[in-house]
Amino acid sequence: MRLKSIIFLLMFINNYAQTSTEKNEVFPIFPICELLPESKLADCFSETMQEYIDDNFFYPKQAWDLDLQAIVRVRFDINENGDVSNVIPKASVVGVSFKQREALNAARQLFQISALEIINSLPKFTPAKVDGVPINKTFQVSIKYEIPREASFDEVTVAPLLEGCEELExxxxxxxxxxxxxxxxxxxxxxxxxxxxxxxxxxxxxxxxxxxxxxxxxxxxxxxxxxxxxxxxxxxxxxxxxxxxxxxxxxxxxxxxxxxxxxxx
Structure with a gap:
């Protein structure tokens, strides 16, 4: 079930101790950003990451059917080889309470599996580098799973029903x-x-x-x-x-x- 996600600010964490302001760091590079100058790579990375997650976002069907919503914070590395690794999703289910811990964990798992699949599908990157040496870099994104209460005419799967329009989609x-x-x-x-x-x-x-x-x-x-x-x-x-x-x-x-x-x- 494909909808648009809402993605919060992309955060990144340096994985090295910078002892000198002279160190030259190059951001990880999406394939589409390869021809840009170094000064534009960080912005291109953030924008392309947001577009990628948005394009590959899907709502877990069981969560959709149960009207469940969540925010999933996903921490992951882009390692020295440019591969995505150590993906850790953590979901917070919002707008509903659960009497049983097992039910809450099951709901969280629905969203975590979705977010994990999205991030694991990211393409191979050119890794981040410091002074020309590839490094591991850690990022965190937040993906919001929210059931829409409003949609445009072009987005709806069934238009408002008028007489004579029954059974159409x-x-x-x-x-x-x-x-x-x-x-x-x-x-x-x-x-x-x-x-x-x-x-x-x-x-x-x-x-x-x-x-x-x-x-x-x-x-x-x-x-x-x-x-x-x-x-x-x-x-x-x-x-x-x-x-x-x-x-x-x-x-x-x-x-x-x-x-x-x-x-x-």
């Missing part, structure tokens, strides 16, 4: 939702009399959220005149949503926006 679900919204606007559109009388026309962009219970909330409108904005709100506030959006089986809040065009023929 992914792109088909999103397409059906968009078509349903367009149909709803067409069937409920009325040009405000005041706008007609005063020759007011233009586009109103309306944005709203569908919360994890399927209710429409947080409406905002931007348009050329309040009378058109009010009509756009009236139209969209009557949209019937049968079920909220889902992300991998979890109900989530989703925000959606669409322009409504008012033109006097």
């Amino acid at each position: 992914g792109d088909e679900s999103r397409d059906c939702f968009e078509n349903g919204v367009t149909k709803h606007i067409s069937e409920n559109f009325k040009y405000p009399r005041k706008a007609l009388k005063n020759q007011i026309e233009g586009d109103v962009f309306i944005q709203f959220s569908i919360d994890e219970f399927g209710f429409l909330i947080d409406f905002t409108t931007v348009g050329p005149d309040k009378v058109l904005e009010d009509e756009a709100y009236r139209i969209m506030s009557t949209l019937k949503v049968e079920k909220p959006a889902q992300l991998n089986g979890k109900n989530v809040k989703m925000t959606y926006g669409i322009p409504i065009s008012f033109r006097i023929n």
Whole structure:
């Protein structure tokens, strides 16, 4: 189950006693950073490490199903050969308490196995060096496993359910939702009399959220005149949503926006 992780500041620990400020240390080098000057290697290492963990992050399915969340602090070495070694993950389960120690340890283990797999999959590095001599260097990263309560329209695995969109997922679900919204606007559109009388026309962009219970909330409108904005709100506030959006089986809040065009023929 692949989601985006939240990674805190990458920490590193020097594994040698620096007795002189003249020593020249070179950071471990990701393959993608090899052509950069030495002054840029530390930043490239940190940025690439974050991207790598984010790209390879996965949520343990059992933890996801049980609504478990955690922060895993992972300590590891990049040794003199450029290999990742001595990987030690330590998970802190958050937002829930366990009556039995065994249950807590089992929950921790779910996250620790995930974090261990991510870090163990790191590529071979050019090792850190001091005065040209390869050294072992120790790092620590924190990976946050958090079940999202909100997702974008492009991220949801099932769009909010409108009539006629049952049993659809992914792109088909999103397409059906968009078509349903367009149909709803067409069937409920009325040009405000005041706008007609005063020759007011233009586009109103309306944005709203569908919360994890399927209710429409947080409406905002931007348009050329309040009378058109009010009509756009009236139209969209009557949209019937049968079920909220889902992300991998979890109900989530989703925000959606669409322009409504008012033109006097």
